[in-house]
Amino acid sequence: MERRRSRPRIADVAREAGVSKTAVSFAFNSPERLAAETAVRIREVAGALGYRPNPVARQLRQRRTMTLGVLTPQALGVMFSNPFFALFSEGVAQAAEEVGYGLHFISPLHGSLALALGRSTVDGVVAIGLSADHPEVEQVRGAGLPMVLVDSDDLPGHSSIVVDDEAGARAAAVHVIDQGHREVLVIAVEGPAPAGGDGVGADAADGHESSPGEGVTARRLRGYRAAFAAAGLELPAERVVAGRASIEGGASAFQRAWALGRRPTAVLAMSDAMAIGAMRTAREVGLRIPDDLSVVGFDDIDLAAHVDPPLTTVHQPIRQKGADAVRLLLAEVEQRADHRPRRLRLETRLTVRESTGPAPSARRSSPQSPQSPQSPPKARPTG
Amino acid sequence: MERRRSRPRIADVAREAGVSKTAVSFAFNSPERLAAETAVRIREVAGALGYRPNPVARQLRQRRTMTLGVLTPQALGVMFSNPFFALFSEGVAQAAEEVGYGLHFISPLHGSLALALGRSTVDGVVAIGLSADHPEVEQVRGAGLPMVLVDSDDLPGHSSIVVDDEAGARAAAVHVIDQGHREVLVIAVEGPAPAGGDGVGADAADGHESSPGEGVTARRLRGYRAAFAAAGLELPAERVVAGRASIEGGASAFQRAWALGRRPTAVLAMSDAMAIGAMRTAREVGLRIPDDLSVVGFDDIDLAAHVDPPLTTVHQPIRQKGADAVRLLLAEVEQRADHRPRRLRLETRLTVRESTGPAPSARRSSPQSPQSPQSPPKARPTG
């Protein structure tokens, strides 16, 4: 005989307590509508039976889930490998918890974001780093869910939060240019790989080239370029490499550039994790930081001040971005009267630490022509 | 007139397409049960109307949510401030995504974990760091959800994953003892603050003292003590301080100990984040690492190798813990025939880097009596 007792339902409690389902529901949700002793008795019976209201049924009837989603364009595994994301999540979580909302992370399911979003039971989503040229962005918008965009291009009808990426990037570039650096390598964040979506209702997503030219990356690149232009310099495309926003991504990006014969005296990385990875590779090929190579990051994660050497980086208020995103989202989810899409732009600022210094060529008074591609690692003078 | 059109329902699609609700459902979920052209037509109509099946309704009927929960004893804000948690989440997320499950983070709601769990719509949970003496642990178990415990004491009926904390801690302590350190400060991870629960059905949770003696902390402490005992030494309680598992927590814990007059030559921290924080404070009071103070962490987060100086720490397979937890959980959720609670114990190992070295007293041949509490920072000889 099957001893596998299923969870008691509200009807079981009602029968056992000799009342209606309604009364049981009241006992939990609006006890003031029952005589005090009735409510107590019902709760006792419920407790004895081990009854817990099924949250899915409640959500269905109430037509809300008290849950917010964090929509990520890449797998959570890769998102979490960037410390930035943990910090952002911290801000989101704190704000959501304050108002009693739960948190659901939504990442591509079988490669499709729209599919994942369709399956997820949330009242609204914070989309982080979803670029406007994402192949599924229209499907995502069409889901009809309240959504606020963080670090994305603006999309009509949605609130958004960005930081002043361009100004931050410009400040970073000005900093290294002022120190005499001319051979600069930019390490950019690449977009998610093209979705190989055979997903539901996907119309003609094939042939989509990964274009690392949109969103955050584009804005920061513009900032770097503005600084170079202002100094009468150029930043040709071959001085820009891209990779994943993680330590490994930065390490391999620098590695690739090095193998291609690039011999920068400064690196402008679009994330601290990448900057740290680049420093690791740089040391492996014999460079000292900042003597031989200056490195600037972006984000100012908590650990940026503690790495070796302490990282010069562009500070942005990451936690606050997450918290503000939730506030904006709630205004829409809860249909506040005065609600209408808003755009927030938060400030960035350069934080100079010890990973940057004067260009070696500036110290040695005369610049030197680029070395041949496959020269040995320690070719650069070590004084 | 309200132009606010609500989302179309399945009945709307059915009417528009001239078929039954059943047919619409089939068109999405089992198209092979319809004539091919009917299915296509229905999907076209659905697309035109912008119809998306309501996932809550589906979950209710199917009695599963295809979502896994991560249960955390503290607010997500504080969980995410420990890089360990991001790494763990990375492992969980990767494994969950592989099998098509979504991820939901469950943290105390209004101070109550049981309440949050009751509200959350998941098929099973991975509980991280939930100590058996948590005031709500019984309520959590009573929820009747499949659950696997990570870094907890064993609970009958549940699968669990731990690492060999004791061996790892012992190795760390042996390492510093072997280097001649005798004045050792342990920086422990404190449990969550006592739940101020006026939560539903909480029976007598008051007067509960935070007992930092359970779970991970207890096991690691045992490991440290074992090493001291084996060397004929002691580790008195006043050499153990506790704090939050974050950089700030470690910084303030060391600060407190210092203010109390402790003058350790080595620190055994139970988390890398705390170790890094302790190093920061140590430097602020004028200590050099490892010359004046050796520091050992625990976890081996990605950045441990990149801080200044590179951190000696106890490595544990954090991502794998997350991934294995999901695998164990799925076995239970999906009712695999051979399923029964399992206990996994993963290995730890000491990774020696540059934050540890010989004790100063060992170099100067004769130990020195502890200094008075409020002595100036740089009292220790700097040679």
Place this chain on the structure above:
DNA sequence: ATGGTCGGCTAAACCGGTTTAGCAAGGAGC
């Protein structure tokens, strides 16, 4: 006695899908 109000409770509808049971038409087999 009559009508009105109020406290305490209930029956039934409802949320929006999925699933079960089964109907109707067309073709095959005998």
Place this chain on the structure above:
DNA sequence: GCTCCTTGCTAAACCGGTTTAGCCGACCAT
């Protein structure tokens, strides 16, 4: 001609709660 499948579709039940509308009796005022 009759039965038996098979294909394609549908009506109704169902998931497990919440919410609406309203019943019933007690109490109060007139």
